[in-house]
Amino acid sequence: MNTKSKISGLLKDNIENFLFVLPAFAIFCVFYIYPFTNMIYISFQDWIGIGPMHFVGLQNYKELMGDKLWWDSIWHAGYITLFALCFQNPLAFALALACDREIRLKRFYRVVFFIAPVLSEVVVGLIWNWILNPETQNGQHIGLLNHFLYASGFPQLVHDWLGDPKTALTTIAIVNSWKGFGWGFIILLAGLQTIDKQLYEAAKIDGAGAWKTFTNVTIPMMLPVILVVMILTILGCMQVFVLILTLVNEGLVNHTDVPVTRIFSAMQNTNRFGYACAEAVVFGIILVSISFLTKKLSDKAKQA
Amino acid sequence: MFKIKLKLCSCLILVFMAGCTQAPKPSNKILLWHWMTDRNDTFLKLAQQYQKETGIQVTVELFAPSDSYSQKIIAAAQASVLPDIYGILDKKTIASDFIQAGFVADLTGDMQANGEAWENSLFDKALADKRFDTNNTYGVKAGIYGVPIDVSNEQMIYNKKLLSKAGIKTPPLTFDEFIKDAQALRRVGVTPFVSGWGELWLLDCFASNYAFNIMGEEKVFDTFRGKVKYTDPDWIKVLNVFVELRDKGVLIDGIVTKGNKYSEQDFALERAAFAFNGSWCVNVYHDMNPDLDYGVIPPPPISTAYPLKIWGSAGSTFVVNAASPNKDKAIAFLKWLTAAQQQAVLARETNNLPSNKEALSTISPILGEFAKGMDQSTHPNMWPLNEDPSVSEVFDRGIQAIIIGEKTPEQVAQEVQIIKDRQMAKGN
Numbered sequence: 175m176n177t178k179s180k181i182s183g184l185l186k187d188n189i190e191n192f193l194f195v196l197p198a199f200a201i202f203c204v205f206y207i208y209p210f211t212n213m214i215y216i217s218f219q220d221w222i223g224i225g226p227m228h229f230v231g232l233q234n235y236k237e238l239m240g241d242k243l244w245w246d247s248i249w250h251a252g253y254i255t256l257f258a259l260c261f262q263n264p265l266a267f268a269l270a271l272a273c274d275r276e277i278r279l280k281r282f283y284r285v286v287f288f289i290a291p292v293l294s295e296v297v298v299g300l301i302w303n304w305i306l307n308p309e310t311q312n313g314q315h316i317g318l319l320n321h322f323l324y325a326s327g328f329p330q331l332v333h334d335w336l337g338d339p340k341t342a343l344t345t346i347a348i349v350n351s352w353k354g355f356g357w358g359f360i361i362l363l364a365g366l367q368t369i370d371k372q373l374y375e376a377a378k379i380d381g382a383g384a385w386k387t388f389t390n391v392t393i394p395m396m397l398p399v400i401l402v403v404m405i406l407t408i409l410g411c412m413q414v415f416v417l418i419l420t421l422v423n424e425g426l427v428n429h430t431d432v433p434v435t436r437i438f439s440a441m442q443n444t445n446r447f448g449y450a451c452a453e454a455v456v457f458g459i460i461l462v463s464i465s466f467l468t469k470k471l472s473d474k475a476k477q478a
Numbered sequence: 479m480f481k482i483k484l485k486l487c488s489c490l491i492l493v494f495m496a497g498c499t500q501a502p503k504p505s506n507k508i509l510l511w512h513w514m515t516d517r518n519d520t521f522l523k524l525a526q527q528y529q530k531e532t533g534i535q536v537t538v539e540l541f542a543p544s545d546s547y548s549q550k551i552i553a554a555a556q557a558s559v560l561p562d563i564y565g566i567l568d569k570k571t572i573a574s575d576f577i578q579a580g581f582v583a584d585l586t587g588d589m590q591a592n593g594e595a596w597e598n599s600l601f602d603k604a605l606a607d608k609r610f611d612t613n614n615t616y617g618v619k620a621g622i623y624g625v626p627i628d629v630s631n632e633q634m635i636y637n638k639k640l641l642s643k644a645g646i647k648t649p650p651l652t653f654d655e656f657i658k659d660a661q662a663l664r665r666v667g668v669t670p671f672v673s674g675w676g677e678l679w680l681l682d683c684f685a686s687n688y689a690f691n692i693m694g695e696e697k698v699f700d701t702f703r704g705k706v707k708y709t710d711p712d713w714i715k716v717l718n719v720f721v722e723l724r725d726k727g728v729l730i731d732g733i734v735t736k737g738n739k740y741s742e743q744d745f746a747l748e749r750a751a752f753a754f755n756g757s758w759c760v761n762v763y764h765d766m767n768p769d770l771d772y773g774v775i776p777p778p779p780i781s782t783a784y785p786l787k788i789w790g791s792a793g794s795t796f797v798v799n800a801a802s803p804n805k806d807k808a809i810a811f812l813k814w815l816t817a818a819q820q821q822a823v824l825a826r827e828t829n830n831l832p833s834n835k836e837a838l839s840t841i842s843p844i845l846g847e848f849a850k851g852m853d854q855s856t857h858p859n860m861w862p863l864n865e866d867p868s869v870s871e872v873f874d875r876g877i878q879a880i881i882i883g884e885k886t887p888e889q890v891a892q893e894v895q896i897i898k899d900r901q902m903a904k905g906n
Contacts, residue, residue, distance in 0.1 A: 223552045225575040303740070308731040311749045313667055337732040339884065422735040423676030427878045442545060443678070444867040445572060 217451035223441070227448070234452035244453060247431040248460065254347045254432070255411035262351035263407055266358030267400075271392075273359075274366040284363070291356035299420020302349045306421075308334035336422055339429040346421060346430060350414055357410075358403045365399030366392070394476075401472040405465050412461055433457045504803040507535045508811055509561035511554075513547035514794060515540065516761055520827045524820055532814075534807055555581050560799045562808040566608075566624075569867070570859045573608060574616035576797075577623055583798040586621040588809050596813055597622065603852060604629045604833045606860040607792035615863055624795040625812040626833040628824065630757045631790025631851045632683050634778070638771045640668050640751040649773060653719075653780035656752075660728040663751050671723070672730040672750035674738025675881070678874040683789045684754055684777065685877060689716045690856070691779050691786035702865045704902045708873070708894040717887030719780060720880045734878040746770055757848040758793065761829035774847035776854065790855025793830055866901040869894060 185192075217234055219227035238244055273283050290298065307317030315321040320332045335345045369392065377387045393400075415434035422430045424439070431439075433453065440450035512521065518540045525536035539561070541547045548567045554560045560581055566573045576582050589597040589605075597605065608624025610616060636649050644663045650656040660670035675681040689698050693712035700706045701713070723729050730736070730750050738755065745753040746766035753759070754777065763770050779786040798808045814820060821837035824830065831849055832838065838849060858864050865873075876890030885893075 222572065222575065224555055224572060225579055309669065309744070309749060310731075311669075311747075316749070334731050336735050337882065339882065342735075423674075423737045424678050425676075425875075426735050427875050427882065427884065439871070442548070443871050445568070446868075 213451045213454055216448055217455050219448040221447045222445040223447045230448065234449045235456070237449065238452050238456060243428050243431060244433070244436055246428060247433050247436045248457075250343055250430065251412045251414065251432040253343060254350055254414055255408055257344070257347035258351050258354060258407050258411045259404065262355045263358050263400075263403060265351075266355045266403070267362050269355075270359050270362035270366055273363055284360075287359045288356045290353050291360075293353070295353065295416035296420050298349065298353045299417050303421060306335045306345065308337060337426065339426060342422065342426045342430050346414075346418060349421065350411060350417055353417065354407065354410060358407065361403050361406075362396070362399060365396050369395045397472065397476055401469065404472075405468055408464055408468065409461060412457075412464070506533060506807075507537060508563065508804055508808050509537050509539065510563040510796070510811075511539050511541060511547075511551070511561045512565060512794075512796075513540070513542050513544045513567065515542045516758070517794075517824070517828045517830070520824055523827075524815065524823065528811060528814060532810075534811065536811055555579070558801070560801070562799050562802040562804045563796050563812065564799065565794060565796050569864060570616065571864065573623070573797075574610070574618045577610075577618050580800055582623050583800040583802075583805055583809070584619070584621040584623060585625065585798065585809065588813070589622045596816075599818070599836060600626060600816060600833050601629050601792075601835060601852065603790065603855055603857070603860065604792040604795075607795050607857070608797065608859075624792070624797045625816055626792035626795045627812075627815060628793040628821075628828075628830040629791065629833050629852065630793030630831060631788050631848060631855050632680070632754065632756045633788055633848065633851050634775050635745065635753045635755055635759065635772050636775065637745070637748055637751050638773060640748060644668060644751070649775045650778045653778045656778040657722065657726050657728065660726060660752075664727050669730045669744075669750040670728045671752045671754070672736070672741045672744045673733065673754040674736050674741040675733050675878070676735045676737050678871065680738060680754070681874050681877055682870060685716060685719075685873070687777050687786055687788055688719050688780060689713070691784055692716055692781050694784035695787070695856075699862060702863050704898065708898060709888075709891045713891055714887050715780075717877065717880060717890055720877050721887060724881050724883065729881065734881050742766070745772075756793075757831050757845065758829075760842070760844055760848070764829055772844070774844065774851070776851055785854060787854055787856040788851050789857050790852055791857035791859055792833065866898070868901055869898050872897045 216227070218229060218231060220230045220233070221227040269283070269287060273280055273287075277283075293301075305318045306320075307315075308320065309316045315324050315332065319335070323329070323331045333341065335341050373391050373395070374387060377391050382390065412432075413434055414432055415438070418425070418430055418432060418435055424443075425431050425435060434457075437450045437453045437457070440446045440453060510521070510525075512518070514521075518538065521538045525538050529535050541550050544567055547565075551560070551564055551566060554564075555576060566576055566582075573582075577584075604626035605622060605624075607626060609622050610618040610620055612620040614620070634649075640663065641647075641649065641659070644659070644666045646659050646662060650659050663670045673680060673684065675684075686698070689712075692715050693710075697706055697710075697712065701708065701710070707713075730741075730744065733741075736744075741753060742755065742759055742762045743766060744750050745755070745759075746763045748767075748770070763772070776786060776788050796812055798805055798812065802808060815824075816834055818834050818836035821832035821834040822840040825832040825837055825841050825845070829842065829845065831845055831852075832841065838846075841849065873890075873894045876885065876894055879885040880887060880890060
């Protein structure tokens with residue numbers, strides 16, 4: 175049998191399967207592949223969103239490389255992500271460990287910790303806007319935080335948390351971590367529950383204490399789950415957008431800009447769709463690179 | 479069995495493809511897309527009334543907020559699935575591209591029929607939003623391309639109760655008086671001024687009011703043309719307005735990150751004595767605090783050299799899809815919607831200024847105060863040219879930086895000029 179008849183035989187045998195996959199493939203092409211390739215195409219154009227496009231080659235990318243505000247926005251998103259990796263995930267892990275033990279009101283805690291992530295980012299933004307409100311009316315602080323600080327005898331700490339460049343980004347990072355830690359908590363808790371209890375018993379028989387058990391049993395077994403949580407945190411935090419929009423609107427000068435707000439601004443404020451697409455392409459490459467790097471590091475850690 | 483499945487799949491694919499390529503046909507149905515949450519109920523009510531009167535069904539679909547609506551319209555235009563009636567919220571440059579791409583019908587003939595009856599019934603400044611004159615810089619064929627359904631302008635609003643608490647009997651007529659009043663308000667524990675300057679357009683609007691007042695229209699436009707630099711002393715004066723507002727304690731805390739919705743809430747709940755807002759606020763304040771006692775004044779001028787111009791034009795303008803098979807029916811509906819009777823309903827129920835001059839007699843006194851400002855109004859859509867958006871963004875963010883004490887007017891002016899020079903070089 176020659177190659178041609180082999181291929182036609184294979185096609186004949188599988189054509190039914192291909193036909194069933196076709197609608198899903200077509201939808202994938204229309205809603206994922208086409209917009210993605212189109213975005214790359216537009217990134218080489220000068221276009222205001224309507225009318226003719228003008229090919230500008232790598233001009234948008236060249237401009238982007240020298241755009242300080244863009245790189246600042248990457249740093250801002252990186253800061254929010256780093257904050258989440260350093261504080262949000264360890265906290266989520268600690269709480270997951272606590273809830274994995276036989277403690278009272280275990281189910282209640284699980285529900286409470288999962289409330290923040292199920293709330294819409296707009297709602298979270300509105301709640302925190304009220305908490306962080308810097309205004310006063312008739313000498314009374316309207317915002318809950320400033321009211322609490324004042325009433326607790328710390329008037330010197332009363333502050334415009336979102337209106338001061340020194341505190342705005344950290345405040346956003348805290349709110350973002352408050353909103354996001356529940357996801358990590360649930361995933362890590364699910365991971366902890368899959369660890370075979372016999373491993374803990376064996377460690378106990380071998381004389382391992384709590385810390386040794388944690389570092390030699392829990393951490394190695396949880397490494398794949400921790401990796402997933404880390405990648406999800408990085409991808410989620412780097413793309414933070416709605417929360418920023420609801421907390422500081424179009425931003426505190428440029429101190430709270432993140433890549434997605436820059437992309438949005440390039441489209442909405444300056445109608446530079448080509449430039450916005452170039453930003454999106456570069457941002458996508460950065461995200462994919464970070465994800466691969468995290469995976470590589472984790473694989474090395476596993477081998478070690 | 480295999481053949482049957484193959485035929486079934488082929489039929490499904492054919493039906494799917496046929497659905498994608500079906501051409502629209504004329505019908506007794508008109509589709510209208512809008513973004514105005516506060517006017518949706520009234521639109522639905524009027525659409526029902528229109529159906530009763532004419533038998534034509536108008537389907538009103540709301541897509542809010544306005545940012546999302548703008549993106550939806552651009553996407554629909556790219557896919558050639560625009561509705562019969564819609565709005566273009568973007569700048570005039572974008573509107574001109576829609577027109578040139580054949581997405582917007584020229585309404586000049588209908589407006590000027592019967593001795594220009596339709597055109598004359600509407601505020602001239604409202605029509606300017608989508609009017610293109612001969613030899614316009616956008617390269618669009620001269621004509622009227624939109625129908626304003628209401629008008630709006632942005633002015634200063636003051637709380638009468640809070641002013642009287644500070645012993646202020648009449649609202650300020652000059653900028654100096656305004657500063658003095660603000661300080662008097664501070665002394666009695668009242669925050670003087672609020673505005674949603676977290677939204678750059680509102681900040682831009684306030685700044686341009688004073689730019690016109692300090693240096694006059696022509697010098698502002700010459701700056702846009704690149705003939706005058708942003709480092710010019712007059713522009714420094716404009717930026718110094720914000721230094722004075724900051725240093726004299728006029729502004730509410732957190733003003734640079736405040737959205738207009740929050741600023742409206744602050745004014746309605748009597749947390750600030752003055753607000754800078756658009757005429758739509760009458761409806762918003764009414765919903766939030768029906769007992770609020772307030773008045774309207776133009777922003778107090780800082781100079782007598784040139785008149786202070788406020789922003790004011792069409793509040794919301796609808797356009798007709800030029801490719802719609804129901805184009806004539808859509809135009810007829812808009813003509814009906816902007817007739818005095820329907821405009822009175824819209825003004826009464828939504829507290830917006832009507833675009834039909836004859837309906838002005840039916841509006842509330844507070845809207846009447848806003849209406850007075852139309853005589854001294856201007857709008858970027860009426861200007862012969864607009865500033866490059868990249869320059870405007872740096873200018874507005876620079877003002878935010880001044881307000882938070884991060885930069886001086888001179889630093890901001892220099893930064894803006896650098897971007898201006900770069901954009902000018904690009905244009906050449």
